[in-house]
Amino acid sequence: MNLLDKINAQLKESALKQDKDKVLTLRLIISALKDKEIEKRGAGLKDTSIKDEDVIAVFNKMLKQRRESLEIYKKASRNDLAEKENKEINIIQEFLPKQLDDNDTKKVCESAIKEVGAVSIKDMGKAMAILKSKYSGSIDFSKAGAFLKELLSK
Numbered sequence: 001m002n003l004l005d006k007i008n009a010q011l012k013e014s015a016l017k018q019d020k021d022k023v024l025t026l027r028l029i030i031s032a033l034k035d036k037e038i039e040k041r042g043a044g045l046k047d048t049s050i051k052d053e054d055v056i057a058v059f060n061k062m063l064k065q066r067r068e069s070l071e072i073y074k075k076a077s078r079n080d081l082a083e084k085e086n087k088e089i090n091i092i093q094e095f096l097p098k099q100l101d102d103n104d105t106k107k108v109c110e111s112a113i114k115e116v117g118a119v120s121i122k123d124m125g126k127a128m129a130i131l132k133s134k135y136s137g138s139i140d141f142s143k144a145g146a147f148l149k150e151l152l153s154k
Contacts, residue, residue, distance in 0.1 A: 014026060021087050022091055036054050037049075060141075112130040
């Protein structure tokens with residue numbers, strides 16, 4: 001079962017349970033995925049079907065948006081809106097592969113640096129390309145970027 005099927009199944013289940021928050025979030029996800037499909041169609045691609053990589057890319061984009069909103073709401077003392085964003089983040093993360101923790105992220109960054117022979121901050125793009133090809137969806141690239149900068153600036 002691919003991710004899109006899992007999302008649709010969760011939507012049906014949540015609708016039956018009358019879990020309004022989850023239903024709204026899942027509908028947002030499906031809407032974003034339909035936008036992605038339209039974007040592919042507009043680009044003239046023959047295969048416009050949504051693959052798991054597309055779903056993960058949409059999830060990462062949505063998570064980034066929600067985390068930014070969460071910080072803004074916390075600074076503005078809007079706990080009600082911050083709580084809503086937090087719920088949406090948790091629902092989206094249910095569908096993502098398990099994220100690497102900080103220690104594992106640092107280890108894979110070190111191995112990527114060794115793999116490409118990076119010696120300076122100029123080589124950061126090469127190391128990041130390795131990480132994106134191997135760990136897409138299971139690594140927080142903002143943390144990985146920070147670790148790469150730290151390791152390459154020594």
